[in-house]
Amino acid sequence: MAGSRKSRAAGPPPPSVTLVLDNGADTIKAGFVTGDKADDRPRIIPNCLARDRHKKAYVGSELEKCRDFGEMAFRRPVEKGFIVNWEAQREIWDREFFDDKAPQRCDPSETRLILAEQPNALPALQTHCDQMVFEEFGFASYYRGIGPAFNAYQDIQAIFHTPRTPDTSTDIPAEILLLIDSGYSHTTVTPIVHGRPLHQAIRRVDVGGKLMTNYLTRLLSVRHFDMRNETYIANEMKEAVCYVSMDFNRDLEKTWKGTRGERREDYLSGGGIAKDYVLPDSHTIFHGVVREYDPGGASSRARRAAASTEDVLTLRNERFVVPELLFNPSDIGLRQPGLADLVMQSLSVLPIGLWPGLLANIVVVGGNVRLDNFIQRLQMELLKRVPDECVVRVARPEDPVISTWLGAANFARHEHVERLAVTKQEYEEFGAGWVARKFSAGLGVDS
C-alpha cells in the first residue's frame, strides 16, 4: 500500500480523450474533449427506450427517426435524476458510444469519463455507477461530479455580460456563484465558491419538467379530452405555450369565464393570454402548432375544423398555472417551498457575508429555465425577500440545456481534473468505497 503513490506516479499518462456525459433523465448530453480541443457542443440523445403505438421500439437517438409520437410510451433508465436501471442505460450507452457503428464511438480502455450526476445521490446508486464504469465498460480514468459545480468552469461574467476591460482575467472556476438547475426530475439550488459546491446549502424541490408536463396533461384531460397517454405531445405543447406569469392574480382574472351568464371581456377576447393549439393528427401534422386565439369562438373554429378535420384546443390559464408550480408547489398540494424560498433556505445556512456575492451571481440552467419570464419572476420574488441594498442578478446561459456539459468539458481541460479523476488501477487497488470517498471529498481547499 505504501507503494501506491509511486505506482500512481509511474502509471501511464492520463488518456488524451475524454468522454464528457451529462446523463440526464430526459436527454444525455455527450461529447469529446481531445487534448486541448473540445466539441463545440454536445450531441443531445434521448435517454430512453420508447415504443410507439405500432409497437415499434426505439433506443436513444433512434427516436429521431420517429415521426408519429401518438401514444408513445417511455422507459427511462434515470429516475429522480439518478441512473437506476443499468440494463437500459447500458444498452443506450453501448449503442451511442461503444458499438462498432456507434455515432460517438470510443474505446473506454483508452478514454477518461467525466460524468455529471445530480447532487445528493444515494450511495448505493453511486456505487453501482462506479462499478459499471470500471467493471463493465472498463474506462481508463473516471470522475463523477455534481452537475451544478461543473457550471463554475465557465466564464460566468460573460453570461452576465458584466462590463470588463480587455485585460481583466477570467476566473475559472468562477469565484462565487449560485447555480439553479431545473431539469426533468427536480430543481436544485447550489452555492459554489471557487468550483467547490457548498454541500451543506444544496437544496432541492421536487418540481421538474416531468411534473409540469403531467400537470398540463391532467388539466387538459379534465377540461378537453383524455391526453393521459400523450405525454410526448403534452410536453411539446408545454414547451410551446407555457410561460411564467409576472402577475398571477391578474392573469387568472383575465382567463376566467365568469359566473353563469356573465360575458367577461377578457375571456371573450382572450385577454392577450388565450392561444389556440392545433394538435398533431398523426397523418399530416406530426407536431403541434400554436395559433393566435380566434375570438370568433367555437362556431368559426368549428367551421374551420370541419373543413380541415384538425383538433384545436384553446389554452388559457393552462399556459401559466403549469410553470407556476416552480414558484408555488403548494398549488398542487406539494408541501415544499417555491424557488425563491428555496434560494433563501439555501442562503440561510451560510454566513450572511456570502449572500451579496451569491445573490449577484445567480445562474439558471436546465430545460425549464427556457420558459418565458422565468428569470424575471425569480428576480422579482428574490428582491422581495432580500434586504433593499442587495443586488440580485439572475442570468441564463445562451443554451441552458448544454451549460453543464460545456462546464464539464472545460473542467476536463482544467488542472483540477487530474486531482479528482481516479484510474481503473486505483479502483482495483483501493476499491469502490475509496473511490466514492475521494469523489465526495472533492477538491478540498487551496489557493
Added chain:
Amino acid sequence: MNNFGVIEIASTTTKTTPGWAYVPDTGPTLPAVAQPSNRKRAARNQPALSLSDLSAREETRLRKELEALDRDNHRDVNIPIPPRPGGGSRAQNKHTPNVRKILQSQKTFANHLDDYIAMLALAESNPVAAAAMNAAQPKPSTPTASASKSASPAPSASAAGASKRSAAAAKRAAAKEKQEQEKKKARQTPKLEREPEAEPQQQQPPPHQQDDDVEMADTAATPVQPAAASSNQEQEPNPQTYPRESQILPPYAKPPPRPHPGDDDPLLVSAIPPFPSDDELRALMTAPPLSYLEARATWAEEESRYPVRVFCAVCGYWGRVKCMKCGTRVCALDCLETHREECLTRYGL
C-alpha cells in the same frame, strides 16, 4: 366574500339536492402533515362528511394525485430491450458478479430510497450493526485485485455520519447481522437468503464476494479495527489534504458598494455583513454532501402559516366554494354542475 352572487342560490341548492351545499371558503383544508387514509367506509354513505373525514379523503386524494404526477407514463409499460441490429462490439457475456447483479436488479428509485431509510433507522437503533455494515465497503470484483490492497478503511466518522455513505436495507441487515455473528464463529458459508453467491471472507477475496446489495458485502465478517482503519487512511493517498493558503476569497469587492443615503445611519452600520473568515469558508467548502432526504426542502415554519391557494377543480380559477360531498373546490355554479356529474359517479348519492 366577493359579489359574484352564488351565495343566495346556494341555500336553494342545498334543499333540492341533498348532500350538496355551498359553504364559505374557509381557507386551506390541507392537514399539516400527511396522514394515512383510515377513513371508515360507512362515511361514504353519509349525506355529508364530517370535517375530519373530509380532510382524510382529501389527503388520500392529494397523495394519489401527486403520485400520478410523478409517473413517466400514465399506464404501466414494459419495454424490453430490442435486439440490436448487426450486434454490438463490446463483449456482452463476461460480466463481473457486481455487474451481473446490477444489471439484473429490478429495483426502482423508491426501493433504493426505502433501503436507505431502513439503513438510517438501523444506524439509530443499532449503531454496532450499522458500523459493521459500513465496514463492508464494496470491492471491485475483478480477478486482478489483490487481497492485501483491497482492504478499504472503515469511515472514521461516527456511525451516523458514516451511515450516510452506505445504503442498505436495515431489515435485511439486521437479519444478516445475526448471521454474520454466527459466521464469525463458524467461519462457514451461511445459507443467506437471496445470496446464492455469498462466500466466507478469506484472505484472498474471491471474485464472488458481493451479495445482492453491493454495499452489504460479506467483508463485514471481518470487522475493521478503528486503529487499523486510521493507519490505512494515512497510507492511502488522502483526497482531502491539499496545500492551504491564507486567503480563500479575496477581500470582498463584488458587487461594488453603492452609495446609499442610509450609509451613515448608525442603525444600519451593524447591518454590513461581516465577511466569513477563512476557517469558516474552509469548513463550508470541505463539508460532506447531505443525503437525498436532507437536501429535500420542506416548508419553513413561517411558510406553513401562509394560506394555501385553492383552485377550481374544473376551470382552474379560485376555488371559492366547496362541494359538500367530497370537499372539492369549484369557482361557481357552472363548474359545480360539471363537477357534480363526476362526483356522483365517484361517490354515489
